[in-house]
Amino acid sequence: MYIYLPLLVCIVFCYIGALALYRLFFHPLHRYPGPVLAALTDWYEAYYNIIKKGGLVIEIERLHKLHGPVVRVGPNTLHFNYRNAYHDIYTYGSTLIKEPGFNKGLISFFPRATPACCDPEEAKYRRGLLRPSFSRQAVLSLEYTIQQKIEQLLTLLEEHYNSPSSPVQLGVAYRALTIDIITSYCFAQSSNILDTAPEFSHFMLGDMQEVIKSFWIQRHFPSLASFAYNAPEKLVFSLFPAFRGLLQMKKAFERQIGQLMSNPDAFDNVEHETIYHHLLEPKGEERLPKTTLVHEAFVLVGAGSDTVAAICNVGTFYVLKDDKIRQKLTEELREAWPNKDRPMSNVALEKLPYLTAFIKESLRFSLGIVHPLPRVVGPGTPEIGGLKLPPGTIVEMSVLFLHMNPEIFSDPHTFNPDRWLAEDTSKMMLDLAPFSKGPRICLAWCELYLIFGNIFRRLDLKLLVTADTIEDFAGTPADYFVPQWQKDYWVFVEKASPN
Numbered sequence: 001m002y003i004y005l006p007l008l009v010c011i012v013f014c015y016i017g018a019l020a021l022y023r024l025f026f027h028p029l030h031r032y033p034g035p036v037l038a039a040l041t042d043w044y045e046a047y048y049n050i051i052k053k054g055g056l057v058i059e060i061e062r063l064h065k066l067h068g069p070v071v072r073v074g075p076n077t078l079h080f081n082y083r084n085a086y087h088d089i090y091t092y093g094s095t096l097i098k099e100p101g102f103n104k105g106l107i108s109f110f111p112r113a114t115p116a117c118c119d120p121e122e123a124k125y126r127r128g129l130l131r132p133s134f135s136r137q138a139v140l141s142l143e144y145t146i147q148q149k150i151e152q153l154l155t156l157l158e159e160h161y162n163s164p165s166s167p168v169q170l171g172v173a174y175r176a177l178t179i180d181i182i183t184s185y186c187f188a189q190s191s192n193i194l195d196t197a198p199e200f201s202h203f204m205l206g207d208m209q210e211v212i213k214s215f216w217i218q219r220h221f222p223s224l225a226s227f228a229y230n231a232p233e234k235l236v237f238s239l240f241p242a243f244r245g246l247l248q249m250k251k252a253f254e255r256q257i258g259q260l261m262s263n264p265d266a267f268d269n270v271e272h273e274t275i276y277h278h279l280l281e282p283k284g285e286e287r288l289p290k291t292t293l294v295h296e297a298f299v300l301v302g303a304g305s306d307t308v309a310a311i312c313n314v315g316t317f318y319v320l321k322d323d324k325i326r327q328k329l330t331e332e333l334r335e336a337w338p339n340k341d342r343p344m345s346n347v348a349l350e351k352l353p354y355l356t357a358f359i360k361e362s363l364r365f366s367l368g369i370v371h372p373l374p375r376v377v378g379p380g381t382p383e384i385g386g387l388k389l390p391p392g393t394i395v396e397m398s399v400l401f402l403h404m405n406p407e408i409f410s411d412p413h414t415f416n417p418d419r420w421l422a423e424d425t426s427k428m429m430l431d432l433a434p435f436s437k438g439p440r441i442c443l444a445w446c447e448l449y450l451i452f453g454n455i456f457r458r459l460d461l462k463l464l465v466t467a468d469t470i471e472d473f474a475g476t477p478a479d480y481f482v483p484q485w486q487k488d489y490w491v492f493v494e495k496a497s498p499n
Contacts, residue, residue, distance in 0.1 A: 023039050023075050024036070024039055027039070027075065028389075028390045028393070029078060032070055032072040032078060033068065033070075033072065034063060034071045034073055035063070035073075038074055039072055039074075039075060042074050042075060045073065046219075049220065049479070050216045050217065050220065053478060054216070054477075054478030054479040054480045055479070056479050057370055057371065057372070057398050057400055057476060057479040058479070060079055060372070064081045069082045069085075069385075070385070076392065077374065077395075077396065078389070078393065078394070078396070079372060079396055079397060079398075080384070081397065081401045082385055083402060083408065083431055085384055085385025085386075085395075085397055086401075086402050086431075086433075088382070088383065088384045089375050089395050090373070090397075090433070095379075095380040095382070096375035096378060096381055097119070097120060097375065098117075098118040098376070099118075099374035099394055100118045102373075102374050103116055104222065106215060107218070108219075108223075108225035109246065109295075109298065110294075110296075110299055112291055112292040112295040113292075113298065114299065115299060129278055129288075130275065130296075130300075133186070133274075133277075134441075138273075139346075139443050139446045140446070142185055142272055143345065143346055143446065145181070145184050146181050146185070146450050147343055147454075149194065150450055151454075153177045154454060154455075157173070157459060158493050160197060161198070161491070161492050162492060163492055164462075164492055167491060167492040168198075169488055170316060170461075170488075170489065170490070171309065171313040171488050171489075172205060173200065174309040174310075174312045174316075175205055175305060175309040176193040176196075176197070176200050177309070178304070178306075178308045178447065179191050179193050179205075179301065180192060181308075181447060182300065182301055182304035182305050182443075183301060185304075185443065186275045186304070187274050187275070188270040188271045188272050188274050189252075191204060193205060203248070204248075204249070206245075208245060208305075211245070212306065212480050212481070213484070215481045249297075250298070253293070253294045253297045254294055257276065257280075257294060257297075258290065260280060261280065275297070279293055279296065307368050307369075307434070307435065307482065308444050308447050308448065310366050310368075311362050311366040311368075312451050313366075314362055314365050314366040314473045315359070315361075315362030315365075315366070316452075316461070317470070318361075318362075318365075318473075319358075320489075320491065321463065325358070325417060328354050328417075329354055329355065329358055332352055332353075333352070333355065333453060333456055334457065336348070336352055337457050340458050346446045346449050349450065349453045350449060353421060354417065354421070355449070355452065355453060356420070357418065359445075359449065360417070360428075361417040361419070362448070362452075363434045364403045365403070365415055366473070366483070367399055367403060367483050368399060368433070368434030368435055369399060369435075369482060370398060370399065370400055370477060370479050370481070371398065371479050371482075372396035372397055373396060374394045374395070374396045375394070375395055376392060376394055376395075377390070377393040377395060379391045399434065400476065402431050403431070403433075405431065408431050409428065459493050460493065460494040461491045461492070461493060461494075462491060462492055462494050463489060463491055464489070464490040464492060466490065468487055468488075469487065469489045470485060470486075470487035470488060471487075473485060
């Protein structure tokens with residue numbers, strides 16, 4: 001045995017050396033510029049994700065400035081920085097599929113949820129099951145559930161955060177609101193995080209942020225996530241305290257789904273239609289298993305809360321920072337909404353041009369998903385950004401480069417809602433892509449209209465400027481799949497005017 005050990009070591013080293021030579025000089029992507037380490041190993045991405053704490057997009061931005069619009073960021077991966085390539089990959093590229101390693105690794109806690117479906121037909125079917133729950137008709141019919149939660153937040157802000165000595169970190173308050181909205185909307189059982197004000201002490205708030213910050217551990221070490229999800233609770237709590245919230249949610253979803261699966265009459269006892277009305281009763285298809293439904297619920301809560309909260313946080317900051325934006329927005333709302341004590345509907349708010357422009361600019365600045373979403377070129381894939389690439393090539397582009405493209409958005413790092421009031425905004429709308437092409441975009445838009453409309457018509461918020469107040473959201477944020485800025489801001493409510 002010991003005789004063969006040197007031979008085995010020699011074979012391993014020869015293999016590694018041959019692989020390195022192939023990737024550097026003979027691989028189909030060898031002619032594209034990029035770091036040598038990126039060409040040699042996929043762990044280049046892991047280094048920036050984990051060691052550099054979400055620094056991949058910042059590094060990619062530097063690489064494009066150095067090498068141009070196409071950069072090799074992995075042994076088999078190209079990152080692009082021009083709009084035609086983005087649309088070829090994500091809009092027109094029907095022959096491309098999700099890269100399995102990335103998608104399954106990123107949500108290794110919930111491997112049976114729709115985002116982990118890399119087969120296009122399976123993903124289409126699963127999205128189809130969810131689509132009725134998030135159609136415009138469904139959203140408008142449940143608008144009252146959104147309004148109820150917003151009313152609760154407004155009351156809390158007025159009662160508890162009404163002076164410079166009692167401010168609130170609005171990003172936390174918005175996350176509490178959006179989690180309550182999505183859980184109430186999807187399951188007719190709210191998480192009631194707003195009830196923990198004024199401290200906002202609910203474990204889900206802190207735990208979910210910690211889970212987001214662990215995305216890259218999940219992505220590159222998926223077995224750890226699988227262990228945390230399936231191991232005994234006491235062991236998980238001792239090793240991974242932040243997973244407490246996930247396991248509590250898991251129990252709640254399992255209880256609700258179990259009741260509905262064992263007793264179909266339980267559907268009659270819920271306040272309103274839930275996502276399970278469609279997921280548990282697929283027409284002409286076999287019912288999804290319980291584990292799949294639990295995983296689907298997890299992803300809906302995460303995707304349905306963090307992104308909307310971040311958009312609200314970014315947009316509110318610029319209103320409070322810029323008196324001109326604030327004046328235009330509040331004047332339009334006051335004119336269209338003379339009696340602020342009577343709710344204004346989403347349909348009515350959608351007709352307000354400056355509010356709509358402001359929401360679009362908030363969407364552009366907040367980015368949504370900042371990490372590039374990899375896709376795999378197929379045999380029938382047409383050109384990507386004018387390049388004919390071999391099948392199996394991984395292609396991607398972060399939305400940061402789309403939203404901050406000066407050719408489409410003049411002075412892109414300036415928050416300017418007026419840009420959306422131009423006569424022709426078709427190119428800008430085509431390049432506004434903060435959401436993935438998921439089934440819940442109608443709900444997100446409704447939330448944004450109702451939240452922003454109510455906040456700026458019914459409250460007088462003031463920005464509390466401290467040494468820790470963020471100066472701008474225009475810089476490149478840390479990339480934890482969703483953006484993470486290093487600073488936040490605090491606000492308080494001044495006594496509102498009577499009209």
